[in-house]
Amino acid sequence: MFSVKPVTGVFLYTMTIDDLDARLIALLAAEPRVGILEASRRLGVARGTVQARLDRLVAGGVVTGFGPDLSPGALGYHVTAFVTLQIRQVSGHDPVASLLAAIPEVLEVHTITGGDDMLCRVVARSNADLQRVIDLIVEVEGVVRTSSVIALDTPVAYRMLPLVAEVARRRPG
């Protein structure tokens, strides 16, 4: 079920999935309301099989949850931007990250390679409101400089299914 491979000196778990797993994931993604029983009918396998597969996917960390997908836009946050930060070198990344985490409009924070230190995804209600959010970020202790780009359109929204299909394809069940 698991394979262990060294990646930059650290051992990371990697789960292998087959075609049935991929079809199950795709089905759940397409119609999340279907139950285990209905899924087993759609996939043409026994209910216990679907249950076991799903348990395995969850246990293996491939499926991390079934939380509701939320749309910032529907809540009035129609502007998405990516903000890169430069951090004062003496202070570590962590205190800055926790201060950023306190800003609700900051949806995501990464530390990154390159000339900048951090990349944040932020949302705002308008371009003017984005200025307010950026001001909140600039005021964070340890943040030296910020640079923002606004996402004008999102031709490909976050998706995992093609990758799941690709992984299953390479390891046929």
Next chain:
Amino acid sequence: MFSVKPVTGVFLYTMTIDDLDARLIALLAAEPRVGILEASRRLGVARGTVQARLDRLVAGGVVTGFGPDLSPGALGYHVTAFVTLQIRQVSGHDPVASLLAAIPEVLEVHTITGGDDMLCRVVARSNADLQRVIDLIVEVEGVVRTSSVIALDTPVAYRMLPLVAEVARRRPG
């Protein structure tokens, strides 16, 4: 239920949510397996109320689905990177976007303001594998130049709950 406000000339729907909505969303996010009935018990309201609220949130677009949350890392894709692209001006964004969408490792594509034209989130199995993925992107017709930063760490993973709580706080139920 809805308010309509002009944003850059386009009218966008914005749904208002109250404290109960926010608590329902938080509960579903924390324990997605709880059914409507159990949720109503936890929230201390009638089952019909929970059902109505959830229907409203879905109808209003705040909750867009309940798809499984998938972890690229568990599938062996331990490297995340952000790639910015410059596009040949004559060709529009759309054909480039659809070619990028054909690459499974490209999880997300935005068109952006600033010196570059597009921002992609990509994953790869290793740093060496990232080179392969970037090569795939560079080979896309219309892509002139790319620039990549690797996400070293993710101190704040994508999250919406604080924003939901903030929205509900501003409009107490």
Next chain:
DNA sequence: CTTCACACTGAACAATCTGCCCAGCGATCC
């Protein structure tokens, strides 16, 4: 070749939940 481990099937069970209906009640709006 034999044996074991494993995964899948098909079935059964009690317990629970769902979708749907209804009547009543309090607050708000005309």
Next chain:
DNA sequence: GGATCGCTGGGCAGATTGTTCAGTGTGAAG
């Protein structure tokens, strides 16, 4: 005074869930 709306609390038949069990086929190991 109505009328509308949201919430409550109840009931109903039907479906689903969690769980267990025995039987079967396949692949790997001895």
